[in-house]
Amino acid sequence: MLFAFWYYRKVLANNPNAVSIYNGMILGMIFIPITFVNPNMMRVVQYFSLNIMLIVPEIMDIMDARGKQIVKMCCELVLIVLLASNHPYYEFFWQ
Numbered sequence: 001m002l003f004a005f006w007y008y009r010k011v012l013a014n015n016p017n018a019v020s021i022y023n024g025m026i027l028g029m030i031f032i033p034i035t036f037v038n039p040n041m042m043r044v045v046q047y048f049s050l051n052i053m054l055i056v057p058e059i060m061d062i063m064d065a066r067g068k069q070i071v072k073m074c075c076e077l078v079l080i081v082l083l084a085s086n087h088p089y090y091e092f093f094w095q
Contacts, residue, residue, distance in 0.1 A: 001025060004055045010062045011055070018058050024051035
């Protein structure tokens, strides 16, 4: 989310319709503390957290080729580390 706000002006210059995505992200961040009081608000927070996934391609569009390559490599590295740390043990659910 920090990168999304870091590139706010560039994203809006590239796509003026991204304002609604940013508004949804802000609403989601506002509702997060309410989930500690009322756990039923988690559904609302999850609804607005989809905007985080929608802003990633917008940020990737404004990056240069080198920046895109670095972001992709970091994402792949995180996924590999998560896979290696879980020690996947595959079996059928009835076993």
